[in-house]
Amino acid sequence: MEIQTRTVQLSTPDGQMPAYECQPTGKSPAPAVIVIMEAFGLNSHIKDVTERVAREGYVAIAPDLYHRFGSPIIPYEDLPKALGYLQQLQDDKLMVEVGATIAHLKRQPFVRADRIGIMGFCMGGRVTFLAAARHAADLTAAVPFYGGGIAADAANAPINFAGEIRSPILCFFGEKDPLIPLAQAQKVDETLKRLGKAYEVKIYPGAGHGFFCNDRPSYHQEAAKDAWEKTKTWFSRYLS
Secondary structure (H helix, E strand, O other): EEEEEEEEEEEEEEEEEEEEEEEEOOOOOOEEEEEEEOOOOOOOOHHHHHHHHHHOEOOOOOOOOHHHHHHOOOOOOOOHHHHHHHHOOHHHHHHHHHHEEEEEEEEHOEEEEEEEEEEEEHHHHHHHHHHHHHHHOOOOOEEEEEOOOOOOOOOOOOOHHHHOOOOOEEEEOOOOOOOOOOHHHHHHHHHHHHOOOOEEEEOOOOOOOOOOOOOOOOOHHHHHHHHHHHHHHHHHOOOO
């Protein structure tokens, strides 16, 4: 499907936030999907994912959550630098920025305001899970990929707000992820099941952190392909 791409500016309490927006041509209004970046910034991989989502018939938008730092792009091999930025982020501010992205989409005549989903990777997976709870009234599907800290033993862990989730949520993890203990992935599964949520948790054998990103050494082709197919099916079922 042909798409149009552009950068839009969204107003937030911390200033203007750039967002990469992709719109399928010839299909309006369309459901929308918010794509939340990794800890490495709004880089070419996240833009590519946003374009791939748009080619499936969705308006896709990726907000730059590092706008407050000057929109840096961090190389994948420089994890300490990425973590340095990540650790400065605050959940409340991130949720305001997700809300600004939702509000922007709802104002667009080419978007179906009642069909907005969200997906994210790494840091963005955690943000996606939290947004599914905090913005439950506005989101109709969620797909977090290997979200670090979702089920951490911390008061602000997104799992503590899982009871607020209304949208069907599809969670991906890698069995060999050194950043997310397998016990945390299993806790996500157990919690969502206990709460009676519409959900699926998929743990890929042999896959590590970042398995979906073909620009990272941890790329796992089989897991990435399967996760993409499951994601397309999830959004088709709950957004289309």
